[in-house]
Amino acid sequence: MTPDPSPDAPRPSPAEALAAFEAPARAALARAGALGIVAALLWPVQAYAVAASVHLWAVGTWNPVPGLWLVALFVTAGAARALLEARAGGIAHRAAEALMAAERERLIAAEAARVDRGTNSAAFAALLTQKLPLMVPYLVRYRPAFLRATVVPLTLVALTLPVSWAVALVLLVAIPLIPLFQALVGIAARDASAKQMDEIADLNGLLSERLSALPDLHLLDAGGRALSGFAVRAEALRRRTMAVLRVAFLSSTVLEFFSALGVALVAVYVGFNMLDWIGFGDWGQALTLAQGIFVLMLAPEVFQPLREVSAAWHDKATAEAVARDLAEVHADPGPRALGAGARAAPLPGPATLRVSGASVLRGAEKVPLPDMALSPGQAVALTGSSGTGKSSALLAIAGLVPVAAGRIEVAGRVLDDATADAWRARLAWVPQRVHVPDATLAEALDPRGTGADPAEALAAARAGAVVAGLPEGLATRLGENGAGVSGGEARRLMLARALLARPDVVLADEPTADLDAATAAAVRAALRRLAEGGALVIVATHDPVLVREMDRIVPMPGAARAA
CATH class of the missing domain: 1.20.1560.10 (ABC transporter type 1, transmembrane domain)
Structure with a gap:
């Protein structure tokens, strides 16, 4: 190559x-x-x-x-x-x-x-x-x-x-x-x-x-x-x-x-x-x-x-x-995701995460990541003002951008091209801007095709009424921009997908941003449910209510400089 x-x-x-x-x-x-x-x-x-x-x-x-x-x-x-x-x-x-x-x-x-x-x-x-x-x-x-x-x-x-x-x-x-x-x-x-x-x-x-x-x-x-x-x-x-x-x-x-x-x-x-x-x-x-x-x-x-x-x-x-x-x-190669982007068997071992002296490149700028050692079942909030690198930290933890310095260890192994695909097989990603694949809602909720019934996951994410209101229910195709549902409803559907997949690690980027109080409360409850189920939940957020509900708060290193 x-x-x-x-x-x-x-x-x-x-x-x-x-x-x-x-x-x-x-x-x-x-x-x-x-x-x-x-x-x-x-x-x-x-x-x-x-x-x-x-x-x-x-x-x-x-x-x-x-x-x-x-x-x-x-x-x-x-x-x-x-x-x-x-x-x-x-x-x-x-x-x-x-x-x-x-x-x-x-x-x-x-x-x-x-x-x-x-x-x-x-x-x-x-x-x-x-x-x-x-x-x-x-x-x-x-x-x-x-x-x-x-x-x-x-x-x-x-x-x-x-x-x-x-x-x-x-x-x-x-x-x-x-x-x-x-x-x-x-x-x-x-x-x-x-x-x-x-x-x-x-x-x-x-x-x-x-x-x-x-x-x-x-x-x-x-x-x-x-x-x-x-x-x-x-x-x-x-x-x-x-x-x-x-x-x-x-x-x-x-x-x-x-x-x-x-x-x-x-x-x-x-x-x-x-x-x-x-x-x-x-x-x-x-x-x-x-x-x-x-x-x-x-x-x-x-x-x-x-x-x-x-x-x-x-x-x-x-x-x-x-x-x-x-x-x-x-x-102009730009930042390149680790791994081949192919399906792989989940990386074995406890879903632990350790970040040590790591930083990523954002254009020509080097963004430092916070040092942390996390274990399964923890709910962690990454905090800091806009531009301090919270989203970049989530991308690095998912292996979607390589670190420019330091190291990230997942399940006791260095996160690199050899382990990234297997690590991502254990992740669920809840982005701030939802992208829906060109598939039915049932296929989008169960991308691995396990055939599991999504009813319980939809109920836990308070998304059952969303599906019921769609013209063809689970057979509806929403399109990549989630046409037919609001931003909050789309985010609840993505949380239902995470609940259905029973991931070991959940990464959520501003999961309650721009949501009404009821929807934000439903999203917070779904995240707590995932953590209580043994998943390591990491959120990047400005929401003070969500921050208080997390087990641990990790400020971004750039937050101190911004202050």
């Missing part, structure tokens, strides 16, 4: 990022390019067959036997070209899809392991679903075309040299002009594509924010202003897209001009030479009809690989912009 780069490491250039991205598929793409080169070099065989056939017919020496052989040669070479091109395309597509799948899995795994990064989910979704697929045309079209462009034109020029050094000279002069101007246009293409990618990410982020704020926008009657702002950003994206298209059209125009000029000069030379109006460049003897047709058929094919590169030039500029975004994502 590629290690996460250091945040302080220098950022790679777009070209370097793209080269690193395509490295796993480079061998397969090279095979596809080699097959494409062989296919392109079969064209001179077909050109020879056509030139020889026309020559025999024109001078009146056509004979069925050699004529049929020439036809067979043309058809065979054409069939071989088609087969080779199909094979090359298949290899390139399979390599590209494999690379996309691997990168998609890497992105999702990395994002799933990150905690509290403040990542814009819409921007990440745009990168995963909209930007990443834009790498496929680069891999499938540009890379093979670029390999052909490095070999085929000069090889075809070499084949024209024995016929006419003048034709070879014209082609040699025309060929370098195309890459030169393409490079100049390519700088503008890369910059325009990068700006377009940024605009796509910004627009997706704006859309996500507006969708999540729809209820507030409706209450504030701000829908019109929101639409106006969205229209402005959409217009900005349209302008960025048109800028990219203008550069793409300019790139094609440059290529077509020079390729048409080169082919036209060859045609003029061949015609005048065959009429004896030009007597140089033919090695002392005027071109025959067969030789003239042969070089005329080769001349356009000299520029064809360059034409294909030009057509895919925008794909390269877009791929560099996407590779830049991918490199930035991978260069």
Whole structure:
């Protein structure tokens, strides 16, 4: 596995990022390019067959036997070209899809392991679903075309040299002009594509924010202003897209001009030479009809690989912009959850917790954690003003962020990548902002699928009436934001889930915040019930009533500094 780069490491250039991205598929793409080169070099065989056939017919020496052989040669070479091109395309597509799948899995795994990064989910979704697929045309079209462009034109020029050094000279002069101007246009293409990618990410982020704020926008009657702002950003994206298209059209125009000029000069030379109006460049003897047709058929094919590169030039500029975004994502690993995030057997031993000299990183800030040694059955309140690190402490205890210093021991073992998944199998988490999985309420209450009856747990959490009021009861799907229930009701449902799971450790983040008195009392009673049942209960709270009901109060070290 590629290690996460250091945040302080220098950022790679777009070209370097793209080269690193395509490295796993480079061998397969090279095979596809080699097959494409062989296919392109079969064209001179077909050109020879056509030139020889026309020559025999024109001078009146056509004979069925050699004529049929020439036809067979043309058809065979054409069939071989088609087969080779199909094979090359298949290899390139399979390599590209494999690379996309691997990168998609890497992105999702990395994002799933990150905690509290403040990542814009819409921007990440745009990168995963909209930007990443834009790498496929680069891999499938540009890379093979670029390999052909490095070999085929000069090889075809070499084949024209024995016929006419003048034709070879014209082609040699025309060929370098195309890459030169393409490079100049390519700088503008890369910059325009990068700006377009940024605009796509910004627009997706704006859309996500507006969708999540729809209820507030409706209450504030701000829908019109929101639409106006969205229209402005959409217009900005349209302008960025048109800028990219203008550069793409300019790139094609440059290529077509020079390729048409080169082919036209060859045609003029061949015609005048065959009429004896030009007597140089033919090695002392005027071109025959067969030789003239042969070089005329080769001349356009000299520029064809360059034409294909030009057509895919925008794909390269877009791929560099996407590779830049991918490199930035991978260069900013953020806090990573311990473990693999997989299901594991519960960590054996008593559910004890010991924190010694530990601290975690919150951005560039180091947040100290309180030293403590806790045992099963205790109810503990972490106290301190906002920003002192109470939520960070819960995340560290759950193994969702690594400690930057010191150590955390759980069940007598160091909490690390080897023990985190097994430790979390013994935990129940009650967040301040409830996230409901895409499942029925029955499945959400029993995520391990034990089949236990949730009635007692719902009653203990005073959530039975909540379920009874839902349209389909336990079969209701609430959605990730808990639509259909209030914040307090959702929190009681999560407490019922904890009661049903009979966890050894319960971590609750501000479990009574913003709740009415009756609901807060129900939540406090459910937490006490868990502690009385033998669970180690740790809450991060500002609620003085809840603090008084806990067995132990642990102030955050940052609370003293804040005071």
